[in-house]
Amino acid sequence: MAPDSFQPAKLPYRYEFDVAEAEAIAACNRQHGFAVVKGVLTPGQVEQFRESVWRVLDPERTLKPGETRVQTDFIEHAPPLWDLLAHEDFLRLNRTILGADDLTVHRSAAILKNAGAGPVVWHTDWHGYGPLPARTPNEILNRGEWPNGMWFYLNGTHPERAGLAVIADSHPIAWTGPEGFAFTPERRSFHRPGTEPKSYDQFDVPGVVPLFTEPGDLIIFDTRTYHAAFPHGGSEARLSCGFIFRPTSPPFRAPWERTESARRFCAALPFQLQPFVREYTGLDPAWKLAEGK
Ligand SMILES: O=C(O)CCC(=O)C(=O)O
Numbered sequence: 001m002a003p004d005s006f007q008p009a010k011l012p013y014r015y016e017f018d019v020a021e022a023e024a025i026a027a028c029n030r031q032h033g034f035a036v037v038k039g040v041l042t043p044g045q046v047e048q049f050r051e052s053v054w055r056v057l058d059p060e061r062t063l064k065p066g067e068t069r070v071q072t073d074f075i076e077h078a079p080p081l082w083d084l085l086a087h088e089d090f091l092r093l094n095r096t097i098l099g100a101d102d103l104t105v106h107r108s109a110a111i112l113k114n115a116g117a118g119p120v121v122w123h124t125d126w127h128g129y130g131p132l133p134a135r136t137p138n139e140i141l142n143r144g145e146w147p148n149g150m151w152f153y154l155n156g157t158h159p160e161r162a163g164l165a166v167i168a169d170s171h172p173i174a175w176t177g178p179e180g181f182a183f184t185p186e187r188r189s190f191h192r193p194g195t196e197p198k199s200y201d202q203f204d205v206p207g208v209v210p211l212f213t214e215p216g217d218l219i220i221f222d223t224r225t226y227h228a229a230f231p232h233g234g235s236e237a238r239l240s241c242g243f244i245f246r247p248t249s250p251p252f253r254a255p256w257e258r259t260e261s262a263r264r265f266c267a268a269l270p271f272q273l274q275p276f277v278r279e280y281t282g283l284d285p286a287w288k289l290a291e292g293k
């Protein structure tokens with residue numbers, strides 16, 4: 001691993017902002033494909049979010065060394081996140097990024113990653129480079145133009161402990177990949193030419209920005225931005241969670257019915273927050289494209 005990946009990247013632009021700087025954050029995300037927003041959560045919220053991640057992903061505390069768990073309808077089970085639906089700066093930031101006043105909760109997730117876990121390979125979350133029709137819930141939900149990364153890393157992020165890294169400016173459709181690499185099929189990742197076309201998991205890639213954040217900071221990245229996570233060489237489990245909005249219009253349909261859990265979530269939200277979930281699809285993990293389609 002290149003030693004520089006443990007140093008903050010020296011970039012000719014600012015990518016860390018205060019939550020009130022909505023225009024500058026949206027501009028940085030548009031131009032460079034990512035931004036960090038400092039201190040969005042209070043220490044009390046960080047504590048509540050952490051408690052929710054443990055409660056939902058590991059209620060029995062059985063997480064093994066090196067294990068990672070992912071949960072893909074997290075907001076439905078984590079009422080402390082609902083406070084963000086009434087957080088004026090957070091809403092204004094999302095409205096500015098999306099260029100829309102009416103927002104719908106699109107999807108949410110949480111990840112619990114124990115010390116000893118390996119890296120997350122370089123990838124884009126966007127499935128628009130792949131074939132139609134979409135085959136999985138992720139492929140259905142990750143074809144939009146809204147940012148796909150709106151993450152709170154509740155222990156902060158650091159390259160030594162499974163921190164997130166992004167490749168600056170990797171989000172345009174016209175991007176041709178990092179210098180010295182070729183894309184793997186469907187542009188999911190990249191590899192060194194002459195080696196097997198499997199997703200790259202090292203950090204010696206041109207344009208890498210390792211992120212250094214505190215608990216309570218928000219990491220935003222564009223739907224097409226390439227990102228990866230360092231191996232977890234720390235000693236405590238890494239907890240992260242987040243959710244994204246999409247503009248309520250145009251309508252967005254999913255090919256599954258709301259799950260029982262999605263229905264309970266929508267019913268439980270206070271009256272004044274209902275507009276955020278009228279068009280909520282939830283995510284049915286059991287859905288897949290029927291054979292022969
Ligand atoms: O483990 C991480 O922080 C990376 C997560 C990620 O890339 C994803 O969920 O798409």
Ligand SMILES: [Fe+2]
Nearest residue numbers: 123124125227
């Ligand atoms: Fe990802």
